[in-house]
Amino acid sequence: MDAVFMALADATRRGMIHRLSEGPATIGELGRPFAISKPAVTKHVKMLERAGLVTRRKDGRVHHCKLNAKPMKEAEDWIEKHRKFWEGSLDRLASLLDEPERE
Amino acid sequence: MDAVFMALADATRRGMIHRLSEGPATIGELGRPFAISKPAVTKHVKMLERAGLVTRRKDGRVHHCKLNAKPMKEAEDWIEKHRKFWEGSLDRLASLLDEPERE
DNA sequence: GTTATTGTTAACACTATGGTTAACAGTGTG
DNA sequence: CACACTGTTAACCATAGTGTTAACAATAAC
Known part of the structure; x- marks a missing residue:
């Protein structure tokens, strides 16, 4: 995470x-929009891979990268869960009002 | 971001x-579960504040912190938008099939 | 007015990031 | 084979992150 x-x-x-x-996209395509050197691109892609966000398939001398949604989903879920603290508070309040015997 | x-x-x-x-929660309460020094807690909370995730109200010598959902929502939205690349691809395909004249 | 509590600042060490250049490995192409 | 292209590794630099201890400010309590 x-x-x-x-x-x-x-x-x-x-x-x-x-x-x-x-x-x-290839490594070159990923780096092209940014004014950085090739080793910098390599490092960035490596971090994306390390996080599981990107996977790579080598085809000849070209590396094709693609996105992997799973870790993004987990990160999104974490945020969503903790972002809804306010709604959560309302829910807990509602639970108290609706079912005062539970817990 | x-x-x-x-x-x-x-x-x-x-x-x-x-x-x-x-x-x-107070600064002390936030730090208590972790085996770190008080200055470390101060720094962590400062980063949360800098990111806009936490706001603080000083009451006497105690600092009360509370969560601010807005930046979390923005982060979540960014992820959600980019996570749905696959669904997005399907949508674009559907658009091509449904409305081949557009674009 | 001491003394304890809450939290911050300052100074330091260590590690990780993000960038560079130079050299290299591997793969196509003339 | 010589050359160009794609990408990585190695070595280095500057900055930022994460932690520490020691000293301090401000407030509460006795």
């Missing part, structure tokens, strides 16, 4: 994810 | 958010 949020905490990597959300 | 995901990229801070999702 640390790795996922860490991977998302960088505008360049979010840009790469944005690109990948439109379909697979 | 960087600050929000960065704030979430640490288990200690996620624990603090978890605690705050159950209601306001």
